[in-house]
Amino acid sequence: MSVDERRPTKVKRLPREVRERQILDAAVRVFSQHGYHNASMDEISEVAGVSKPMIYAYLGHKEDLFAACIRREATLLIDAIAEGVQVESPPDMxxxxxxxxxxxxxxxxxxxxxxxxxxxxxxxxxxxxxLLAMRDRAIALVDALLVRSATSRGMNEAATKSTEALAAALVGASESLADWWLDHPEVSDKVVAGWLMNLVWMGFGDLVDGNVWTPVKPEDGQS
Amino acid sequence: MSVDERRPTKVKRLPREVRERQILDAAVRVFSQHGYHNASMDEISEVAGVSKPMIYAYLGHKEDLFAACIRREATLLIDAIAEGVQVESPPDMxxxxxxxxxxxxxxxxxxxxxxxxxxxxxxxxxxxxxLLAMRDRAIALVDALLVRSATSRGMNEAATKSTEALAAALVGASESLADWWLDHPEVSDKVVAGWLMNLVWMGFGDLVDGNVWTPVKPEDGQS
Amino acid sequence: MSVDERRPTKVKRLPREVRERQILDAAVRVFSQHGYHNASMDEISEVAGVSKPMIYAYLGHKEDLFAACIRREATLLIDAIAEGVQVESPPDMxxxxxxxxxxxxxxxxxxxxxxxxxxxxxxxxxxxxxLLAMRDRAIALVDALLVRSATSRGMNEAATKSTEALAAALVGASESLADWWLDHPEVSDKVVAGWLMNLVWMGFGDLVDGNVWTPVKPEDGQS
Amino acid sequence: MSVDERRPTKVKRLPREVRERQILDAAVRVFSQHGYHNASMDEISEVAGVSKPMIYAYLGHKEDLFAACIRREATLLIDAIAEGVQVESPPDMxxxxxxxxxxxxxxxxxxxxxxxxxxxxxxxxxxxxxLLAMRDRAIALVDALLVRSATSRGMNEAATKSTEALAAALVGASESLADWWLDHPEVSDKVVAGWLMNLVWMGFGDLVDGNVWTPVKPEDGQS
DNA sequence: TATGAATGAGCATTCATTCAT
DNA sequence: TATGAATGAATGCTCATTCAT
Incomplete structure (x- = not known):
């Protein structure tokens, strides 16, 4: 068995399914390194160990290929999150x-x-x-969470209007913080998540509780 | 045939400064519409009303040109912010x-x-x-603000470690919220800023005050 | 799982002859629709309901395949004509x-x-x-007809030299008229054939009879 | 002068007009040799002594280039014919x-x-x-000639209906005869034209005069 | 200063053709 | 016999970049 794997016949003849995964893996790698435009189909095919015609036959044009990557990775991310969340838990959890x-x-x-x-x-x-659609979906989910939370604590008008915007802000904060974290791997994911949780959840809690920040001198806010 | 025809006004000999502005204006416009890669030097030169060799003579290669755009626009943004901020004010203001x-x-x-x-x-x-450098600068500024604030309120250890990360989160939240706002122009900039201010400032205040959120059951946080 | 599923009828083992006809039929169809170059072996194999390797095994390369189509169809045409012509009849008939x-x-x-x-x-x-060879053959046949006809009516020198050229002209006229006819299906094939017959046969008859057209002023013909 | 021509500066900088002609000349040559599909833009650019981007800049895509060739050559042909024809002459002339x-x-x-x-x-x-449009135009012109001719000689019904078809036949005959002639250059153009003229003009004259050919036994024509 | 003319180099895409099974 | 899997080799096209004037 191991011999077979070490000496594949000159041309490996793998089922379509396997090849597609190989290609997608390579594409994600190359796209992630060079960006969509600078990534060349040649390099992807090389990294995948597959000739270009196969890529076109299985995954279509460059755009299609990219979309397939996005779709797969986004699904992975969403699934990962969905798996973590327990539907029965309170909003903060x-x-x-x-x-x-x-x-x-x-x-x-x-x-x-x-x-x-x-x-x-x-x-x-x-x-x-x-992708923007998936991002919007994420925002909507967070929004729903915020609404549920606010409702349970006695929503006031200020909070009502703001939930969608704040959901967008939270998503952006998460993304940005994720980037920061990649440069600071010494911090554990748990701690990072905790910081963000504090910032957002507590801040939102204050808002719901009517414990709001306002400029000291109202007229300072005039434009 | 006449003197006028030999020296048509068409060939304007403009001072370098003016040409550069024309070109940058056009470049910002085109880059913003098509993105960096899809923007063609041809289109930029056309929009600028200037031949391509001029662009290369004044602003250099495409990358240089783009960097120049970024630099100019980022400077504008930073100046705008700096103009708004009063150095003497308390951190929250x-x-x-x-x-x-x-x-x-x-x-x-x-x-x-x-x-x-x-x-x-x-x-x-x-x-x-x-651009990332400028973004980092913005993060650093916010970080400084957070540190000053935390110090004045009696910084605890939890807050100390987190300021830089939270500054990054805040910048990301601002960006994301700005995008959201572009799709919801019915909300005034003042209100949007207020929401974000509440979220972040109050949340950070809680953190500084030791009023932190923790998972109900600590063991839930285990990975 | 069942025996039937293991040997689906899908894989028909047909005799070579049948497969070849299937392929040729498909090829003629596809070539006629898209032209030689734009016709793809993929489409032909699809239309034929046969995999590409079979095509190569039976009919050879694209060029060979095309040649086979030409040969078959040209043979059909020639046979059809030969069937119509009665060898015993006089040339005009x-x-x-x-x-x-x-x-x-x-x-x-x-x-x-x-x-x-x-x-x-x-x-x-x-x-x-x-194909040009077959076309030449057609021209030769017509030429022979013209020669026989002219001989029987007392060939003059002018006619002698011209028969081959006129045969070529007649073939071209037939082709062109066939195209015209495809756009004017309201005319019966008999009528169309009659027109051409008149034009050519009578004109040729005049030539043979010495009843020739010449420019009114001979010098007009000088180049 | 001759020295300049022998040693052109590394890059000849010619006005657009000249380059376009060069390109078209090369394109006609290459298309005529290899056919549209087998002609490669690379070869055309090489033959033209011009880089591909110039071709695209001046003449557009391959199809456009080809169309430009067709248009130019067809115009040349039509002009040549128009120049030869004297509008005042009788139809046969x-x-x-x-x-x-x-x-x-x-x-x-x-x-x-x-x-x-x-x-x-x-x-x-x-x-x-x-091109088909131009061919149709040629057919229409010949048709007009036939109609005029028939009218002047007392058109009968049979002739009336047939002129357009016969014009198409004549054009096809000319094309085919031209091909034949290219293989038989020993015959002068004048003689070839004379043959065709006889065939067509005399034959058509017979038709107009009611001197028509019919199958000996009418029932032979039944299908 | 200012530009029309010119190109090197690369890239996505396709297709006829052939193995390995 | 029959085919899904695989590719070498072109080809059309574009774009940033630079001379020669």
Whole structure:
């Protein structure tokens, strides 16, 4: 058996499914390194150990290939988070576990995260649509969490209006913090998640409780 | 035939300074519309009303040109923020005015913002370095603010370690919220800034005060 | 799982002859639709319901395949014409029946005709040789007819020299008229054949009879 | 002067107009040799002594380039014919001079003729439209000639219906005869034109005069 | 100063063709 | 017999960049 693996016949003849995974793996790697535009199909095919025609036959054009990468990685991320969250838990625990799962994913799947965050956010191309949609979904989920939480604590008007915006802010903060964390691996994911949790959850709690910050002199806020 | 025809006004001999501004304006516009890679030097030269060799003579290669755009726009943003902040004010007011200036800038200079946020973040060309440096500077400023604030309120250890990370989170939250706001122009910049201020400042205040969130059951945090 | 599933009827083991016909049919169809170059072996194999390796095994390379198509269809055409012509008849009747058979074939086998006329004429691949040879054969046949006819009516020198050229002209006229006819299906094949017959036969008859057209002023013909 | 021509500066800097002609010349040559599909832009650029980007800048995509070739050559042909024909002459003389001009053109501009006849006729591609249109125009002109002629001689019904078809036949005959002639250069263009003129003009004259050919036994024509 | 003219170099894509099974 | 899997080799096209004027 091991001999077979060491000396593959000149041309490995693998089932489509396997090849597709190989290709996607290579593509994620290359896209994550060079970015969408600077990534060449040649390099991907080389890294995948597969000729270009196979890529086109199985995954389609460059754009399709990229979209497939995004879709796969985004699904992985979402699944990871979903797996972490317990639906029955109170909102804060859900958020907490969601954040932890998120940071764990970022820490373990650096390349996936880079593709998702760096490339797809960039701009243009029909794929960013796909990713922005998933980002919006994440925001909506957080929003729902915030709403539930606020409701249970007695929502006031100020909080009501702001939940969607704050959900967006939280997602952005998570992304940015994830980037920061990649440069500071000495901190554990648990700690990082804790910081963010404090910032956001406590801050939001204050808002809900009517414990709001306002400029000392109201007129200072005038534009 | 006549003297006028031999020296048509078409060939304007403009001072270098003016040409450079024309070119940068055009470049920002085109980069912001198509993204760095899809923007072609041809289109930029056309929009600028200047031939390509001039662009190369004045601003250098495409990368240089892009970096120049980033630099100019980032400087504008930073100046706008700096102008809003009063150095003598207490930390919260500084942050408040900084945020307000930031959102005002985003609202008024949409193209600039798009170039800064979308293009430069995207992929690690040599230019993103430039931008990341400025982003880091912003983070450092916020960090300093947080430190000052925490110090004045009696910093505890938990807060000390976290300031830089939280500054990064805040910057990310601001960016993300700015994007959200561009899709929800019905909200005033003041209100948006207020939301973020509450979230962050109050949350950070809680942290400093030792009023921290922790998982209900500590063991839940185990990975 | 069951025996039936292990030997699905899907894999028909057909005799070579049948497969070849399937393939040729498909090839004629595809070539006639897209032209030689734009026709892809993939599409042919798909239309034929046969995998590509089979095509190569049975009919050889693309060029060979095309040549085989040409040969088959040209043979069909020639047979159709030969069947119409009665060898015993006088030359004019032979030509007449030949033309009729030709137009009938064009009307009934449009795809065959398109392959023969459009594709093969077009470009000097090595296949067009094959077709040009058959075309030359047709011209030679017509030439023989003209010679016989002229001889029987007392050939003069002018006619002698011209028969081969006129045969070529007649073949070209037939082809062109066939194309015209495909766009004017309201005319019957008999009528069309009649027109051409008149034009050519009568004109040739005049020539043989010495009833020739000459420029009014001979010097007009000088170049 | 001659020295300058022998040692051009490394990069000749010619006005656009000149380059376009060079490119078109090369394109006609290459297309005529290899056919549209087998002609590569690389070879054209090489033959033209110009880099590919210039071709694209000046003449556009391959299809556009080909269409430009067709258009130029077709215009040359039509102009050559138009120049030969004297509008005031009687129909037969017009046809005569038209044919003579046509054969002269074919003899002198073999490459042009090959591009026009072989390539464009082939099929598919959006360019053949362009050429077919010009062919139709030629047919229409001949048709008009036939109609005028028939009218002046007392047109009968049989002739009336057939003119358009016969015009198509004549054009096809000319093309085919031109091809034949290219293989038989020993015959003068004048003689060839004379043969065709006789065939067609006399035959058509017979038709107009009611001197028609019919199958000996009418029932022979039944299908 | 200012530009039309020119190109090297690369990239996505496709297709006929052939193994290994 | 029959085919899914695999590729070498082109080819059309684009773009940043630079001369020669």
């Amino acid at each position: 859900q958020l907490w576990h969601g954040l932890r799962a998120f940071f764990r994913f970022v820490g373990e799947q650096k390349e996936s995260w880079r593709v998702l965050h760096r490339q797809a956010t960039s701009q243009g191309g029909p794929f960013s649509d796909e | 500084q942050l408040w005015h900084g945020l307000r200036a930031f959102f005002r800038f985003v609202g008024e200079q949409k193209e600039s913002w798009r170039v800064l946020h979308r293009q430069a973040t995207s992929q690690g060309g040599p230019f993103s370095d430039e | 032979q030509l007449w029946h030949g033309l009729r058979a030709f137009f009938r074939f064009v009307g009934e086998q449009k795809e065959s005709w398109r392959v023969l006329h459009r594709q093969a004429t077009s470009q000097g691949g090595p296949f067009s040789d094959e | 017009q046809l005569w001079h038209g044919l003579r001009a046509f054969f002269r053109f074919v003899g002198e501009q073999k490459e042009s003729w090959r591009v026009l006849h072989r390539q464009a006729t082939s099929q598919g591609g959006p360019f053949s439209d362009e």
